[in-house]
Amino acid sequence: MSSEHSAAPAAPEVHVVPIRVLVGVWLALIVLTVLTVAASWVDFGHLVGEPWLNLVGALTIAVVKGSLVALYFMHLRYENPFHGFILVTALAFVGLLIGIAMIDVQATRPDLIPNYAPALETPASPTDLPPAP
Amino acid sequence: MNHGAGAAPELHHEERPELQPHFETPEQQFESGKFGMWVFLATEILLFGGLFCAYAVYRALHPEVFVYASLFLDRVLGGINTLVLICSSLTMALGVRAAQLGQRRLLIAMLSVTLLGGAGFLGIKYVEYEHKWKAGLLWGTQYRSQADGHALEHGEPGTHGTDAASHDGSAPPEPPAPAADPRAALPPAAAAALPPSVPIPEGRTFGDGENASLLPPAAIGPTGMRAPEPPPAAGEQLERRIRHEPRNVHLFFGIYFVMTGLHALHVIVGMALIGYVLFRSLRGDFGPRYFTPVDIVGLYWHLVDLIWIFLFPLLYLIE
């Protein structure tokens, strides 16, 4: 993807995002924020009986908001597509780390001692022992 | 592009003072700047990616803790913070546009408003932190149990039942602490000091009656767990849900403070960068031919907003 260099030292031609696009995206973001908070109050998932719907719903709204910011505010739509590729690669590797870590955690759940945190049950310092029951 | 010591390259370096010597054309310099910034943003995404992974793992391990702890997070304040960051993202984008078009006064105005937005965000964040600090909703050993309305007799096994059964259908509820109380045989001082979760091998029997087994339920695996209590009614009032506090709630607040703390740090760094760019635009450094610093700081600020857009629902809106 080697970009040829224009010989003439003209100003770097760059895409100026029109105001109405920026404001439009801004309004969309606000609406989506209000929507996601409202969805959490109404506890949509339990009404429908599918509790995981809340998490998935909130995440999809977040993804939509995120892509709006990335595409329009961060000019991904108008500039060198390789920038978008970098963003997607970074997100893919985050997904890889989360994915495999979750696989392992779910698979080793039976081995875990439930709520094992010895340093917390015992009082922080030996001196302040609670009175015997 | 490599120009030797020939005369040509010096020519257009004079007329374009902002063109650094080792670049050939302003376009190459501009694209290199943007490209390098995007590669740097990839590292920021992975830095926070690690935290999102820790969040995902601990939410899977202790779903009831996350559901319980999110009761103490104020969604309205969080929502307002999100709106504040979105607005400051807009003003930043307008600022970048103003720089591209050479409108100096608009650029300065927009950058100042963005700074205000950042300050507003930090202010609200401070309010939230202070509320949690007072209520003792902190991490690790500093966490003070919120169900203090009901004195949690120390060492009384079984009350830590996971009453606020997990709403997250995907994760099986936590097996309760070992049922039989082998500590009865020990002198009281020992019982008090003994952490309930430490396995007590001496003469221990886990489970009662016919399924008394040699090893604590966790060792046997999923089959060893008792049937969970019935999930509470959906519309239950807050008071009862707080009374049944699950164990290890500090885990949530540990992750909450690390994530929002690191994000707040990035907001502060972003504000410093915007201040620097504001200072340079006051000096009139930027115009249609050279505005890369504004663009790059804008990218950084939008990334900080992007991260908060994901942080907010994951931390605040947990059902």
Place this chain on the structure above:
Amino acid sequence: MNWLSMVAAASGEATDIKGGTFWMPASASTTAPEVDFVFYFIFAISAFFFALIIGLTLLFVIRYRARPGHHEQPSPSHNLALELTWSIIPSILVLVMFWYGFKTFMDQYNPPANAYEVLVTAQKWNWSFEYPNGYIDKDLHVPLGRPVRLVLSSQDVIHSFFVPAFRVKKDVVPGRYNKVWFEATKPGTYTVFCTEYCGTGHSDMLAHVIVHPPEEFEAWLEKAANFLDTLPPAEAGRMLFEQRGCGQCHSLDGSPRVGPSFKGLWGRTEKFTDGSEITADENYIRESIVNPQAKVVAGFEPVMPTYAGRLKDKEITYIIEYIKSLDKEQP
């Protein structure tokens, strides 16, 4: 510590390292031959490819060495057929290696149903093995030819249970129960190493697996379990002192170690970190064993783990008798 493991420990001559092939130690468990087979299978393939690469390199270096009159001849700079072959063949070989390894791992992972269960607890720098009848020993005694399932848990940092002769290794992670199993096939004493770095005493954290012929094992277990009751209390206390590794932190010759020395402890007035002091008597020693943090002798760290539940009352009494006996005998 019963007479058999004493004999083995005294000799220091574990029988595991000596036997075995050029690469591998003695194989004394059912899965050991499988692991050895996979090892030598991979070894054969690796040796072949290594010889191929180094042989070709030496051949080319000698045949085409730069010398007057010799010039490099052009040759193709890529050859699809050759490149495909040396990609596909190693891929197949490598898949076969994976398959053998996976099969062995699966055999090693799922313990058979009738396994004999032992609860292994690792803590900073000693092992303790707890048998179904509640008897705790410093060494692992297992019956020959019967699968043994170990449930590993750690009191502090991560350790790792490794018996080279059985080709078995599993980390002992605090906060979870890791499970591992093996079935011994040869009687004898085999060394247990800790292979996950755990601090100062990491290399001293050895134990022994003593494989008993089937009929001997039950007898040993019976005798070892109530071995203490047959002895005079002070003698039983001495056994417990060694068996539970008290000697790691409390010396008998008056020199302070991690903990205060037991020499002349009985009747001595002990000064504590909070300034108070009492004369060492039965209650003080019992409380310090069950709840060490209650009274910490001045100049020492409150690092002693609690032994509540890991020492029966009568065992604590034996230890107190032993400490009393220390003054009289002046060893």
Place this chain on the structure above:
Amino acid sequence: MTTVDASLPQPVQRPASDSENYLTHAHGFLSWAFTLDHKRIGVMYLASTLAAFLLGGMLAMLIRTELLTPGQTVMDADTYNNVFTLHGAVLIFLFLIPVIPAALGNFVLPMMLGAKDVAFPRMNLLSYWIYATGAIMLLGVLLTGGLDTGWTFYTPYSTTTNTSVGLAMLAVFVLGFGNIFTGVNFITTIHKLRAPGQTWSKLPLFIWAQYATSVIQILATPVLGITVLLIFVERTMGIGIFDPNLGGDPVLFQHFFWFYSHPAVYIMVLPAMGVISELIATFSRKPIFGYKAIAGSSLAIAIIGFFVWGHHMFTSGQSTLAGTIFSFLTYAVAIPSAIKVFNWVATMYKGSIRLDAPMIYALSFLWLFGIGGLTGLFLGNLGVDLHLHDTYFVVAHFHYVMVGGTLAAFLGGLHFWWPKMFGRMYNEKLARVAALMVFVGFNLTFFVQFIAGTKGMPRRYFNYLPEFTIYHQISSIGAFLTGLAFFVILYYLVVSLIKGRPAPANPWGAASLDWQTTSPPHPHNFTSDPVLIGPYEYSALMWNEEIGGYVLRPEVAARAGHGQEAQA
């Protein structure tokens, strides 16, 4: 593009000392401390990484002296734990990771692209000073209580020990930042500052290797950053993320740590492979065999390297499902490395092989990395790893790959570019002797550790069973021999700086652009436009007796007219 007056003979190489070059055009500490010249930053990195290597080497000698006898030989257990921890941390974070990318890469990469400098010179200087700060912080650990956690910092040991782990965590975080800046710089430079007409397939393979390494640095280092930050926060404020005493999960730490640390071993070995591609092709006078295969496998290693980290955790309580996935993918990542080795051997076919010092290092790389890579097959295997994990077999494996691979390639590259960097030729005979000493001493030290490892000798043992004494004694003798060899190398390289023969522009006849400038190069790299020939087009060069080096053939130099490039 100005036309090059080819008819003029190449400017006769005046002795390096007084001609206008990057070393002599400015003097004084400030001209070095605030230089933006990638060549000077490369030399500063070289000096700092060699100092770190020397310190790491001393620690290695201490370890091998201690292990001469089973019990305590020269130091007690705690000191030994500190020594092997620092040996690991210093050599990995201060030497192996930065040395080839930052020292050699910084010097050579822009010139190979025909560019004047890297894309962000200020960030390049900043990355050096961040590296220096991180190095001082890491060595500061010696004064504030040492570090005894092992370079892997496993929790809960690292969060409960009272040695100064906090400072070490900050040091590693700062060093990680330095690596990220180098990565950002290189990726942008390779994308944006290539010579006109230099497409991706005309780049030397050293550049491909640097590109793949920088991609890994960008994608992996931040996760190490967040991990060490969490450990620091856990120790100072008691936030329970990885520490089981506070409800955390130590195996999760291992996932986070190895998610970085396995790609980190590819950060160490990929640049080494890049150097080896250059050396073997140049000293066989043959174009590299399978250019696309080697370039492709560099990227393949970089990407698949992110899928295999779990093979460090087969015995750690990781689930069988995850273990199986990781073992399978570990075998997948072995294939590109094998392809590269086959391609290098095929390059030597029908060549004219000169056994100069760099070539001896390249050949010893083939042997040592061959063993290192093949022993990885044992450790990636689920069944066998249960026996071999955390034993001396692993110690031998990673020393074969890191010392046998990265260090041998670095020494080869250092000797290869030494004339270009300092304008002096080193003593060839002594260099060959030293290279053979390193090879023999290394094999003596570490091959015997494979046997100790399979016999069950655990890793990081201060006191070992008497049966293993013979293995440790042979290994220690080998270590002393290797240590000696490094002093010989240091000797003749320093001597060459003062008394070395002035070096021609192209002593070895390499075809990449960095050899078309004077030795040492002009501050702006090129005094005249370099002629873009194929990175391995050795036929375009001819031996020039009175210069004592290779020069472009007249007809090739003439071809450098307006915009024409020679065919690769």
